[in-house]
Amino acid sequence: ETGVTQSPTHLIKTRGQQVTLRCSSQSGHNTVSWYQQALGQGPQFIFQYYREEENGRGNFPPRFSGLQFPNYSSELNVNALELDDSALYLCASSLEWQVNTDTQYFGPGTRLTVL
Amino acid sequence: AQTVTQSQPEMSVQEAETVTLSCTYDTSENNYYLFWYKQPPSRQMILVIRQEAYKQQNATENRFSVNFQKAAKSFSLKISDSQLGDTAMYFCAFVPLEAQFEGLTFGTGTRLTIIP
Numbered sequence: 026e027t028g029v030t031q032s033p034t035h036l037i038k039t040r041g042q043q044v045t046l047r048c049s050s051q052s053g054h055n056t057v058s059w060y061q062q063a064l065g066q067g068p069q070f071i072f073q074y075y076r077e078e079e080n081g082r083g084n085f086p087p088r089f090s091g092l093q094f095p096n097y098s099s100e101l102n103v104n105a106l107e108l109d110d111s112a113l114y115l116c117a118s119s120l121e122w123q124v125n126t127d128t129q130y131f132g133p134g135t136r137l138t139v140l
Numbered sequence: 141a142q143t144v145t146q147s148q149p150e151m152s153v154q155e156a157e158t159v160t161l162s163c164t165y166d167t168s169e170n171n172y173y174l175f176w177y178k179q180p181p182s183r184q185m186i187l188v189i190r191q192e193a194y195k196q197q198n199a200t201e202n203r204f205s206v207n208f209q210k211a212a213k214s215f216s217l218k219i220s221d222s223q224l225g226d227t228a229m230y231f232c233a234f235v236p237l238e239a240q241f242e243g244l245t246f247g248t249g250t251r252l253t254i255i256p
Contacts, residue, residue: 026183026184027184027186029184058243060243060244060246065248066248066249067144067231067233067246067247067248067249068185068231068244068246069246070242070243070244070245071243072243073241073243080241081241081242081243082241083242083243115185117185122241124173124235124243124244125172125173125192125235125237126173128187129187129244130184131177131184131185131186132184133182133183133184134184
């Protein structure tokens with residue numbers, strides 16, 4: 026396994042609600058990235074945090090926000106949930122922010138269903 | 141914007157045979173990196189192999205090798221002596237050297253099944 030964990034494994038929410046997903050990176054990894062993987066699709070980049078600061082963002086609205094903590098844990102928060110937010114959410118940690126050379130270690134994902 | 145295309149949604153091959161997964165990409169960048177990731181059923185995605193665009197030599201990792209054709213913007217993965225544990229979704233991914241803060245761009249994946 027990769028040493029990256031995520032909780033919860035599965036989650037069911039109602040449209041309009043808010044959700045918090047959690048990720049625990051490998052110890053010493055300064056970067057965490059979050060991806061959304063819709064059914065039958067490849068992962069899409071949401072954002073990246075390096076040493077507790079957001080330093081990269083994909084094409085996702087501001088209702089997707091995150092936090093990274095000094096203890097190598099992080100959160101993805103989604104407000105005003107929409108049906109299209111139903112997906113597998115993956116976090117990935119790496120030592121530094123250079124995505125090209127730093128191997129990203131993915132967690133198992135959180136399956137979010139919005140009804 | 142970059143796009144990655146995997147035109148084979150599903151493939152299957154007999155154990156011990158060789159299989160090649162296709163990937164094409166579109167970019168105006170000259171310096172970039174390409175990756176193949178493996179996502180086994182109900183398990184975590186792991187990096188299989190990485191290729192630097194400015195290197196002519198194709199990357200290899202044990203039974204896994206790539207055929208990188210920069211001019212054709214093609215990046216295929218060859219799995220030799222396939223094993224049952226190779227059964228997984230395989231994703232091709234891309235990142236430009238100058239846009240690493242935009243994360244990896246993934247294709248839609250190829251579901252590979254190794255038949256005993």
